Amino acid sequence: MTQGFPAMSGSLIEPEPAPAVKPFWRRTGTAVTTAALVAALFGGVTGGVVGALNAPGETVGTSSTPVALNSGSSTLDVSAVAAKVLPSVVQVNVAGAQGQGLGSGVVLSSDGRILTNNHVVAGAQKVTVTLNDGRTVDAKVVGTDPASDLAMVQAVGVSGLTPATFADSDDVKIGDQVVAIGSPEGLQGTVTSGIVSALDRTVTVPGATRRSNVSYQAIQTDASINPGNSGGPLINAAGQVIGINSAIYSPASDNGQAGSVGIGFAIPANQAKQIADQLT
Template sequence: MTPDFPAMSGSLHQAPHSVGPLGPLGHRPQPAAPAPKPFWRRTGTVVTSAALIAALFGGVTGGVVGAMNAPDPTVGTAGASVALQTSNQSTVDVSAIAAKVLPSVVQVNVATAQGQGIGSGVVLSADGRILTNNHVVSGAQQVSVTLDDGRTVDAKVLGTDPTSDLAVVQAQGVSGLTPAAFADSDGVKIGDQVVAIGSPEGLQGTVTSGIVSALDRKVTVPGETRRSTPVNYQAIQTDASINPGNSGGPLINAAGQVVGINSAIYSPASDSGSAGSVGIGFAIPANQAKQIADQLT
């Protein structure tokens, strides 16, 4: 499966990212603290080819078992039909949201010194400008993107902003892509229905649903190196399932508009290999993400 970022000292941590002695972003795991504390984890991933195959198999199996055991699942795929009941008895059609937004979401594939990485991205322009997280492409020696129609094309990094954990890449030789629509994230309210789309564990086009569970949640993640400035932002918190591989993908409102860029998860486990969704994920607000993206291009 897509691996996790190893834990660093302190209570805030990066998400699953690599298999073996090197942790996410190439850092070696730090000695375990006497009493493990909860961690924030980034949700990008880096794995070796063999690990990726095992991860994909395990991810699919787990998904099937979960679906079979859950009488009222809240996780769907592009072809699934899921409706969320709101307090005023109206429904949010997740299938319609997925159909509208999936063409604007890509899988970001990277090759680093540690192995193969997977993240997600949001289409900004018809000619292939794509917004993702900085930690998805950090250290990448090669980058490509897999489009919603199944094509994989080369890409290059246009710009990065490590302090906000955002980056923009350019897909090569493409046209006619569907740019995502961005909402005013200042209008997001606690309890709003939202949908997350991305490639958790390398499973492209995965759609999960939930609500906005908190706003202005301060998230601080250690920098990529000991000398790097930590990443800080006031996040949108959601219980929509977010896992390694979702990084850079969109958090969508009921109108099919991007309200945030999924970036981190909370994990009570200090073991990077066991990190996964516990129903507490974090997204960089769309207003901040769009402003930084415009500056990077």
């Protein structure tokens, strides 16, 4: 249950797509606003959505050699986790009437079914995905659920991709070590690490319109999450997805953009899997 702490001052940033040209959204303020290059969690280059929070890393290299992963959460071998999960993470590139942006996504099937945040693809007229091997392929949005801020994208003409493995997010505990992977500021394949800071944190971020705010009970982490991480996975020590990174908390800035201050939020894997099944 959410604890009854006073509401935080500042803003909740939902990493959105980072705009390659210019952001899709530009709302400013101290309570609810977006900040992105087009997106904080949404995109890669820059971006993010700022929302209201109801209170209750270190970048590492990767290894190409498979390593046995720890089945528990007491010890985190970041290089092993990265080696296992990086092939299952893509960059989602979008273009719309007002500009371009990008976000992250998690591979669900070998033929290119990809889960991401709805705010990453909302308003997109063209979508492509950049795979871990560097290929960029066409994609299409096949389902969206604005109420949960999740969407399904289908990459076209691909096969042999590596699906991510999902964990039971009900088993996640405060203090568990975690890894986040995505395209913060457009830097694809960035890996950061931290711990689960809190559970059942009520997060509210702006929806497509001012009257369609999105709220969910999130996993809170101090793993560095920035604009461009949106839609990417939060992963446990066994290399399993425990959440979909979707928002960050940050003090509001004059231009509406902000980076990680060690307070990020992910939609729990169990909720993500349930919605994903409905979007296929």
